Amino acid sequence: MSQPPNDSPKPIPIPPYMKAISGSIGGIVEASCLQPIDVIKTRLQLDRSGSYKGIVHCGSTVVKSEGVRALWKGLTPFATHLTLKYALRMGSNAVLQSAFKDEKTGYISNQGRFLSGFGAGVLEALVIVTPFEVVKIRLQQQKGLSPELLKYKGPIHSAGVILREDGLRGLWAGASPTVMRNGTNQAAMFTAKNAFDKILWKKHEGDGRVLLPWQSMISGFLAGIAGPVCTGPFDVVKTRLMAQSRSAGDMKYTGMFHAIKTIYAEEGLLALWKGLLPRLMRIPPGQAIMWGVADQVIGFYEKTYINKAPL
Template identity: 80%
Template sequence: MAPPTSGDRRRESIPTYVKALSGSLGGIMEACCLQPIDVIKTRLQLDRTGTYRGIIHCGNTVATSEGVRALWKGLTPFATHLTLKYALRMGSNALLQSAFKDPVTGNLSNRARLASGFGAGVLEALLIVTPFEVVKIRLQQQKGLSPDLLRYKNPIHCARTIVREEGLRGLWSGASPTVMRNGTNQAAMFTAKNAFDVLLWQKHEGDRKTLQPWQSMISGFLAGTAGPICTGPFDVVKTRLMAQGRSPSGELKYRGLIHAIRTIYAEEGPRALWKGLLPRLMRIPPGQAIMWTVADQVTGLYERRYLKEASF
């Protein structure tokens, strides 16, 4: 077998811990920038009296009546969620890519890149995303703002109530569609991000070329649009399964991924499987643009400092 060429040696792998660090820092920045959108979305979802007349009016009302800092309420759990999720996503993807690379050339095929992204999405869905989102959706579906009138008082109380009434498995309600959504989403996102980097900027991982922040934002934004379009049905089913609690008789409207898809299709039509696509497109692509801007700068710094030194 032919030894790796000098070009292959230049494109050395970036360590998993660097990828995980870049993802966690990107998650913190995304949370800080987009938390107001999440606060406004939650206020609109909980508004029963028509207090808010739209996104802009809601933001202005909150800032005026409660202060600008109120737009960052809940930042700590939101940032913690994104930090853990992105650290696991980026780190596990890097680890899987290293395992799937050709042992001779060090190249990564498109099939291997898709498999790595899917595997990273599955891990984050099972370990972090599903329990966090079960609690979040149960809280967000409640109407009203007075804690005394709400079944779930806060995230900890919500998690404890679910475990007490439904068992530990209740925190993993909707795990199947979440796995499919996140796996498909990350397979599409990582593959698209790499493709846009190469197509638009001729950037290859490990080539010691650092993208400008605006270039990373464009690639990240474009890559972030692929996932929501591909995974719309999984996201709708995930939300329906997570939101439903068991009735006193123990019956469930949706008995699983396939049953939920068939039921929604039969009762509401095929378009219902893509409900909420526009809000997801308003949230996910900008978030990916921010995250990748930070992550690319972190990995770019590593490439310039350490891969360059290692090549001489």
Template identity: 70%
Template sequence: MAASGGVGALIGGEKAAVAQKKESIPPYVRAMSGSLGGIVEACCLQPIDVIKTRLQLDRTGAYRGIFDCGRKVVQTEGVRALWKGLTPFATHLTLKYALRMGTNALLQSAFKDSTGELSSRDRIMAGFGAGVVEALVIVTPFEARPSPDDKHLWTFVLRDLAAFLLGFGCGIAIPANVVKIRLQQQRGLSPELLKYKGPIHCARTIIREEGIFGLWAGALPTVIRNGTNQAAMFTAKNAFDVVLWKKREGDGKVLQPWQSMISGFLAGTCGPICTGPFDVVKTRLMAQSRSGGEVKYRGMFHAIRTINAEEGLLALWKGLLPRLMRIPPGQAIMWAVADQITGFYERSYLQNAPL
């Protein structure tokens, strides 16, 4: 009797441990929520991105600040000029957020322990990894293999498929950003005087004049900037959700949009300050044409030294204010959309979500 009782207790303990394991939102749901949030963000905040790019490319002091820059753009080129590069920007954000959210979910799943818990260190590493993958062309599926006794094999198939599709999409992110910056730096109203007539024409011209690798200019600073940004953003967003709203993944609690916006806004403030130099260098490298032979900046470190020597140390943080005006509000908008989608999934499909 005692033996059977001990076996029963052991089995009961194993069942309890399995029951306590937290369910996770699948990566494809995270990816979809990020894509939809990116579309809304792009339409709302494109003018700020145009102004940021113009300020970062200004070497002569033509603009006295963000408002002066915006006013001059409207006066000389019309209001529609504030939405220059919207198509590649929206494409870029849609793919970027899908990749970022999906990859972060994949890495978090890989780093979680047997009870579904994720340490602070692993959360930071998952965010950094998502940022790095976001910035590069990755077409290899994430290797997540189930244990022999795992009954939910379909979740691993979906994870591999999501990783492959998201990684393939990342191959468009950096080229789309290069095209966006080339279009944004053009000044003038007459289309016939502009070198690039549109996104497709711009990409074709770059490939013809600079080669296919011209579309991946500035990849290294983009990788460093994105990795640091996302490590800070995902960690901070989770911390603010827990501290401010007592919200944890899988608890079934759906944040109100205004709550998501506050958490997202606060989480989006740290990255721009830390990664300002990498963003300026990325923009300069992406903007310079290699069709003329000799280029001003030969790489990331050469660009940092040159900008510091010619324009001063603070020039490495050019465009910081418009970045702070764009990124935190952008994160607020994106998370307001994404949290509603993932919150609905938690309430509808996760076993431990309350009715």
């Protein structure tokens, strides 16, 4: 059981709606800062011919051939997606954790925290992440900025084209690897964030103490490292499956396991971790930004309603 110091009072739970609000605000800030890295990651993962030599080369090539604005392709669906995703993730995780809390002490075991995170990740993957990422990836894979030359003109137009050509199922292409990726990611992230808060800052949720932004950012950054390394193959497969269009006749991969097998056979083992470095450049800093904002929102609630002095 994840227990506080012996002299600590029973923690006062943070309402799920406050967790959801804190996550949505953090998501807006994160999306605005890190969209270019997400575009580069997507381009690298879709590169089957080795056109891009690395992160810097990919970024510079996009800027030279398509302009700086191309690095913010898909920002609208990305920002909306992150805002809704974090709201659902943080809120649902809080609800699920309540089912695992010890009624006497008010604390939750590491196993309960892990399962709550996994459940929140699965829920966000099915409800929000998959359809938003399908639209985002279709927009990001297009080269050029001339509207008349682009198949997808924007998020709403892209979703309409996908529905018309591929059906409703097209918006949930790559759902299986997305579920595996997000479930594992969130299970590890929530467990690690809580652990780093306790180890580094002696902070327990609901104790009324408020971490400074830089402290939250360090914990969030460290918690965001493990997920991309463990879930790299799921992320690559997800991107490849989402980029396929039935109408264009480019259904190279029939499903998650077929995609993993095909990529391994044709491109080698390391291809399953394509885009890992830009993911590590995006996800840990993204988690740092999100938690730096979210903890301040939650901290405001704790200072106001739990009436304890801030750290």
